[in-house]
Amino acid sequence: MEDVSKEWLTHRVTEEEDGRRIESIIKHTLGFSRRRVQVLTRSNGFTLNGKKAHLDRRVKTGDLLRVCVHQEEESNLAPVEMDLVILYEDDDLLVLDKPPGIEVHPPEQKARFRPTLAHGVAHYFEQQGLKARVRPLHRLDKDTTGVVVFAKSAFAHQALDRQLRKDSLQRGYQAILIDEPAEAVGSIRAPIGRDPDHPMRRMVCDDGEEAVTHYRVRQTLPNRLCLVEVQLETGRTHQIRVHFSHLGIPLVGDRMYGGHSPLIERQALHSAWVSFQQPRTGEIVKVTAELPEDMRRLLEP
Structure with missing residues (x-):
């Protein structure tokens, strides 16, 4: 039985x-x-x-x-009650709209406890009676907003991770730059590695890992701020931020990579959509998240 x-x-x-x-x-x-x-x-x-x-x-x-x-399995994180914005959910997956200022998942080494989005998911699973570990498919920087996918089982996580590695899972971003790129549509192909002078930073370097970013300009403002749609061919840490900084047009508000601005308190980067095959049915699912208010304000005339 x-x-x-x-x-x-x-x-x-x-x-x-x-x-x-x-x-x-x-x-x-x-x-x-x-x-x-x-x-x-x-x-x-x-x-x-x-x-x-x-x-x-x-x-x-x-x-x-x-x-x-x-x-059924024991949760790997302490549950913390928080308001979650659920964009999509089925028996295998939970897709959330991440706010700025919170990490997706706690790093392995942490000096003190700080709740992350994953702790909120643990609480949500508990309230739903779901006995499962919290498995984020991918991570966003602390101050990046938008779509984040969580798997409800090892099976679902493995299935989507395989899609991610085979490029059948697609992700799109929106970013606001301090100036216009030289070309309205283009690709940035520049390897990315660690910055030897700063443990948290990444940089373009000859011995780095392959990194490819595709972009398209969507809106340009009189103050020269520029909204671009971005799609990643690879997924390196800080890839979008590093690549546009390398071009000399960093993201607005990105203090780490040269885009400090009084107009916004974080880097203007948003995970706008994700597209994947549902692990059991194979159905194509696309989930989108609206541009957050602080980025919308930057685009007002």
Whole structure:
């Protein structure tokens, strides 16, 4: 009998899959990693026609394979009540609109406790009766706003992380620059590495990691401030901020990279949208977040 504390993904074996091993179906058809398959094996996390089976068992057309996609687990963070702006939610994912001034997830080393968005998610899961660890798919800088994706299970996190690495998960940003770029549409290709003189900063350097940023100018103001839409081909730390600073047109308000301004108290950077395949159904989901008020004020004539 299947464990009611688990959620299951059901797969009916097709004619093309007849004769394949269970392990092959779980890995290559359903997309589970080798490590996740090992966890499933130890936890009785799959059944064939309602019964336990070995990974090397060969399936037949019409067989019913059920695989655990979520199992109750203890939270990895203390719950902290906070107001969350939920943009999208389903059985696998929670997508939030992050405000400025809060970190997505606590760093490994912290001198003192400070609540993060992840602590708020832990509280939300607790209130929903969901026993799960908090798994952010990606991070935003403390003062960057907008779309952040959290997975509700290891299965969902692994599925979206694979999409992120294969570029099938797309993210778009909006940034306000202190001046116009030389070209209205362009790409910045410049490797990024650590700044040896500042542990928190990054810089363009020959021995850095490949970094590619695509942008398009959307609005230019009389004071020369410029709104750009940005899409990342790579995802390096501070990539957008570093690349535009490298061009000599840093983001407005970005004290770390030369854009200090009295007009805004943070870097004018917003995670505007994300597009991905829903882990179980494969349906394309696009989630957007409106430009925050402090950035909208910069664009007023």
